[in-house]
Amino acid sequence: MKRFKGIALVAIALLMGVVYLLPAASVNAQSSAALSITPKKNYLIEPGKSVDDTLIIRNLDTSTALELSLRVVDFTFTDNGGTPKLFLDPDAPQTTWSLKPFTTIPESVVIPAGGTKTVKMKVAIPANHGAGSYYSAIVYSSGAPAGGGNVGLSASGVTLVFTQIPGQVTENLNLKKLGLYDTAAQGKLDGYKFIVDKQPSTIGYTLENTGNVTEAPVGSITLKDLFGRETKITEVNPSGSLALIGQTRTYNACIKLASQEVDFSGGKTTASTCVSPGLWPGYYKVSLDIFYGQNGNLTKEITGVGSFWYLPLWFVIVFLILLAAIAITVWRLYVGIRRKLSGAQSRKALRRRR
Amino acid sequence: MHHRLVRFHHFAFIKWRHVWTPEFLALLLALFVFVAPASASTRLENRSLFMTSNQPGATTSYTVGFRYMTPTPINSVDLLFCLNPIPYEACVTPTGLDVSTATLSAQVGEAGYSILSQSTNHIVLSRSQAAIPASTPSSYTFDNIKNPTDVTQSFSIRLKTLASSDGTGSQVDFGSVRGQVQSSIYIETQVPPQLIFCLSREVELGCTNSDETYYTDMGQLDSESTLVAKSQMAVGTNATAGFAITAVGTPLAAGTSVIEGLTSPTPSQPGVNQFGINLVQNTAPAIGGDPEGIFTNSAPTPDYGIPDQYKYVSGDVVAVSTNVSLMKKFTVSYIVNSSPNLKAGVYSTTITYIASGRF
Numbered sequence: 001m002k003r004f005k006g007i008a009l010v011a012i013a014l015l016m017g018v019v020y021l022l023p024a025a026s027v028n029a030q031s032s033a034a035l036s037i038t039p040k041k042n043y044l045i046e047p048g049k050s051v052d053d054t055l056i057i058r059n060l061d062t063s064t065a066l067e068l069s070l071r072v073v074d075f076t077f078t079d080n081g082g083t084p085k086l087f088l089d090p091d092a093p094q095t096t097w098s099l100k101p102f103t104t105i106p107e108s109v110v111i112p113a114g115g116t117k118t119v120k121m122k123v124a125i126p127a128n129h130g131a132g133s134y135y136s137a138i139v140y141s142s143g144a145p146a147g148g149g150n151v152g153l154s155a156s157g158v159t160l161v162f163t164q165i166p167g168q169v170t171e172n173l174n175l176k177k178l179g180l181y182d183t184a185a186q187g188k189l190d191g192y193k194f195i196v197d198k199q200p201s202t203i204g205y206t207l208e209n210t211g212n213v214t215e216a217p218v219g220s221i222t223l224k225d226l227f228g229r230e231t232k233i234t235e236v237n238p239s240g241s242l243a244l245i246g247q248t249r250t251y252n253a254c255i256k257l258a259s260q261e262v263d264f265s266g267g268k269t270t271a272s273t274c275v276s277p278g279l280w281p282g283y284y285k286v287s288l289d290i291f292y293g294q295n296g297n298l299t300k301e302i303t304g305v306g307s308f309w310y311l312p313l314w315f316v317i318v319f320l321i322l323l324a325a326i327a328i329t330v331w332r333l334y335v336g337i338r339r340k341l342s343g344a345q346s347r348k349a350l351r352r353r354r
Numbered sequence: 355m356h357h358r359l360v361r362f363h364h365f366a367f368i369k370w371r372h373v374w375t376p377e378f379l380a381l382l383l384a385l386f387v388f389v390a391p392a393s394a395s396t397r398l399e400n401r402s403l404f405m406t407s408n409q410p411g412a413t414t415s416y417t418v419g420f421r422y423m424t425p426t427p428i429n430s431v432d433l434l435f436c437l438n439p440i441p442y443e444a445c446v447t448p449t450g451l452d453v454s455t456a457t458l459s460a461q462v463g464e465a466g467y468s469i470l471s472q473s474t475n476h477i478v479l480s481r482s483q484a485a486i487p488a489s490t491p492s493s494y495t496f497d498n499i500k501n502p503t504d505v506t507q508s509f510s511i512r513l514k515t516l517a518s519s520d521g522t523g524s525q526v527d528f529g530s531v532r533g534q535v536q537s538s539i540y541i542e543t544q545v546p547p548q549l550i551f552c553l554s555r556e557v558e559l560g561c562t563n564s565d566e567t568y569y570t571d572m573g574q575l576d577s578e579s580t581l582v583a584k585s586q587m588a589v590g591t592n593a594t595a596g597f598a599i600t601a602v603g604t605p606l607a608a609g610t611s612v613i614e615g616l617t618s619p620t621p622s623q624p625g626v627n628q629f630g631i632n633l634v635q636n637t638a639p640a641i642g643g644d645p646e647g648i649f650t651n652s653a654p655t656p657d658y659g660i661p662d663q664y665k666y667v668s669g670d671v672v673a674v675s676t677n678v679s680l681m682k683k684f685t686v687s688y689i690v691n692s693s694p695n696l697k698a699g700v701y702s703t704t705i706t707y708i709a710s711g712r713f
Contacts, residue, residue: 033568034552034561039593039711044408044536060552060561082712083598083671137710149569150606150702151688153585155553158710164536183676184656214713218508218532220440234438239594239677240506242713252676262680265548269592271678273651291439291510291532296404299531301397 032061032113033142033155035068036265043163048127055105055119055159057140062114068140069108070119074098075137075160080188080206080250082241084160086137097245099123099136099161123163131167133214133245135160162214162242169213169294173243177206178288178306181252183274189250195309197316201274203233205288205304206250209243216240217302219290221253226282231255236290238272255279281315284308396423398513398529400491410503410535411450415459417495418511422464422487423527429482429519431467431494432512435475439510439530447475450503456496463492470521478521487515501535508534547593550681551709557586559646559683570688575701577625577694582641582687587707589652589673590681595712597652599673599684602706605629605666606690608699613690615666619657622664628691630664631705633672633684638662642687645673652679664689676712 036058043051059066074095075084087095094100104122111117121138138159145152177192181204185191192204203221221233236253243249254274262271286306293299398420407414422428435453436445454474461467464487470480479494502509510532514525554564564586572581591597605615606629616630622638633654635644645653652675657665664687673684690701 032566033554034557034564036548036550039547039549039591039597040595040713042536056546060550061564061566062562064566078598078671081674082595082676083600083674084710084713085669086600086708086710088602135713139708141706144704145568150572150581150690150700151583151585152569152702152704153553153555154568154603154704154706155551155587156706156708157549157551158708160711160713162713216508218439218510220438220443232443234440234443239596241595244713262678264590264592264678264680265550267592269678271649271680272594273677289440291530293402293532295408295533297402299401299403299529301401301529 031067031142032059032064033153034060035066035140035142035155035157036060037140037157038159041159041161043123043161044166045123045125045163046166047125047129050122050124052120052122055121055138056116057109057111057119058116059111059113064113066111066142067108068111068142070105071107071139071141072100072103072105072136073139074100075135077244077247077249080248082249084137084158086139086158088139097132097134099134099163102126102134102163103136103138103161105138123161125163125165129165131165131169132212133162133164135162135214135244137161164213164294166295169211169297171211171213171215171293171297171300172209173215173217173292173300173302174208174210175205175288175302175304176208176248177204177250178286178304179204180286180308181250183252191250193308195311197312199276199312200279200308200310201255201276202252203255203286204250204252205236205290206248207243207302208248209245212245213294214242214244215292216242217251217290217292219288221289222287223255223279224285224287225280231277231279236288279310281310281312284310396527398515398527399423401513401529401531403511403531403533405501405533405535408501408533408535410501410505412501414499414501415495415497416499416533417460417493418513418531419491419493420513420529420531421489421491422515424515425486426526427485427517428464428487428515428526429480430470430516430521431479432514432516432521432525433477433479434512435509436512437507437509439512439532441512441514441528441530445475445512448502448504448507448509450500451475451509452500453477453496456499458494459497460495461492463490464488467494470519480519480521482519503535505535508532547591547711549589549591549593549597549709549711551587551589551599553585553587553707555585557588557683559588559681561588561681572688572690575690575692575696577692577696580622580624580639581690582639584641584643584688585686586683587686588681588683589709590679591675591711592678593711594677596675596677596679598671598710598712600708600710601631601666601670601672602668602708603703604668606701606703608697608701611697611699611701613692613696613701615668616664617667619660619663619665621662622689622691624691625693626691627693627696628664628689630666631672631686631688632658632660632664633686634659634661636662636687639689641689643685645682645684647680647682649675649680649682651675651677652682654684672707674712
């Protein structure tokens with residue numbers, strides 16, 4: 001009997017040990033950190049209506065499942081560019097343009113190794129909701145890493161969700177700056193240049209959005225040199241980039257845009273880049289003419305004028321040499337004329353004396 | 355001849371010598387450069403477009419509104435549907451748009467018009483009685499217009515008013531209205547936008563493989579040497595707005611003792627509490643690697659792209675691309691320095707790299 005009790009106690013202890021260890025092993029299992037998601041969603045939803053859509057998430061890791069937790073967070077702009085600033089703190093106050101209360105997504109999803117999963121999402125706008133732009137972000141988190149070490153790594157992906165509720169809205173864009181832009185400044189206002197020595201490639205314009213909707217202006221920019229030759233930029237916002245509510249957004253437009261077809265993830269996509277427009281050195285006047293306006297609202301137009309000098313070093317050197325040559329020629333001409341005049345006067349005086 | 359030269363010399367160098375000062379010449383040059391030509395055009399005001407349905411390809415009604423500006427008799431209105439709103443530029447007809455069977459169903463304000471001619475992207479309104487338009491807003495509703503189908507581009511209606519009744523001759527006023535079709539659910543016609551992102555201690559450029567190691571042990575803290583580590587991430591997108599990678603996480607900490615992150619790009623300095631990262635090849639200490647991949651439009655942000663300078667501020671964007679970017683691999687270098695009086699403990703952190711689209 002004693003022996004049986006001993007065996008039973010050992011068996012129970014082993015069972016408890018196994019039961020205790022199993023979930024621990026499951027918790028510590030590391031998720032994959034290789035994913036493919038949709039970066040942006042755009043919806044147009046009337047008050048009282050909803051949209052059912054899907055989020056396609058792909059696990060690129062062929063050996064480990066991808067375990068993701070999903071949540072909706074608000075975001076705004078980081079700077080004058082198009083990078084979102086996410087409000088990740090769970091206690092962050094809700095923004096006035098938040099889609100959080102209207103968006104439904106699952107809390108978590110597990111995607112098998114090398115697999116793809118379609119996750120349902122819904123955006124439902126209450127009846128009588130005011131017109132305007134509303135936006136939030138869906139964050140997919142792979143969770144904290146298992147194991148020790150000083151630095152742990154975790155990967156997250158984000159889908160930006162924009163919804164337009166049609167109706168009468170307040171739209172107002174103000175032109176803050178226009179001119180030649182150095183894209184290395186990445187949206188900052190100090191990226192504007194008045195004199196450059198390198199071939200210009202990008203014109204920038206900065207718009208302040210004081211309305212209650214996001215705006216994506218369209219229009220054209222014209223460059224005119226001292227001789228009246230014009231270069232037109234018709235793609236002033238080729239990506240349809242948005243100025244968010246309250247944002248002062250800097251847009252970049254290539255003076256000359258080159259597009260090429262590239263292979264991306266099994267499909268063709270068009271990649272555009274700024275190329276040298278082959279401008280001549282000198283002074284350029286920049287004229288901007290852009291339009292914006294939501295459906296059923298006034299179409300507004302913004303015009304502006306800027307300028308810049310393109311003065312490469314070789315041109316400055318040639319110009320100075322030419323200037324020096326002209327100055328020397330004029331000086332010699334002047335001296336020559338004076339000599340001739342003084343010679344003529346002295347000959348006259350000599351004749352008079354005689 | 356001599357007399358002429360004397361007169362020229364007297365005129366240019368003596369009589370006008372006070373006028374041709376360097377200051378005056380500079381002012382003249384500035385005026386020449388900066389004075390812009392004046393424009394004589396008048397724009398129609400309060401322009402608007404209301405599309406009853408802005409579903410791509412739908413047959414719907416458009417109401418075009420504007421206010422006449424010039425008090426001149428107007429007999430015709432020209433409406434040209436193009437992608438670009440600028441009147442003097444070549445007109446590209448929006449894909450799928452058709453106004454060839456449109457009918458004028460309502461007129462408010464200046465009325466009496468009928469459709470004189472129409473084609474796929476052009477309508478000319480005409481009236482026989484010349485009248486000076488009122489300054490109140492006018493609007494014209496057209497039924498049976500087929501919407502464009504391209505949701506990625508806006509389109510415009512270029513408007514101009516004319517004195518002639520047949521839409522010819524010089525314009526009186528002009529202006530454009532803008533519209534865009536939008537689908538409740540974006541219907542993809544090409545490869546849908548994707549953002550691909552992977553992260554590990556080592557990853558392959560295309561995110562096809564990684565060592566699946568998500569933590570690193572940097573060793574024993576020592577005030578005389580720098581602890582280093584590295585991780586890699588690969589990212590790419592076919593979205594035209596590009597991507598951004600944000601680093602989020604607390605600096606290295608052991609309980610309440612924290613090795614603060616460097617708030618500006620700073621060289622590694624043993625003996626001082628420092629935690630920082632960058633995304634380029636370094637020599638002091640020798641760690642890291644420059645970004646790999648053929649596209650040059652994705653790059654570390656300026657503060658995280660300086661060799662031998664490290665920074666870490668939670669929430670900073672560390673890499674960005676402003677448009678389509680094929681896969682790019684970034685190597686993140688981590689440095690930790692400690693002062694001799696740093697409290698003993700196991701210092702650790704988890705850094706979350708967030709890949710997002712841009713707007």
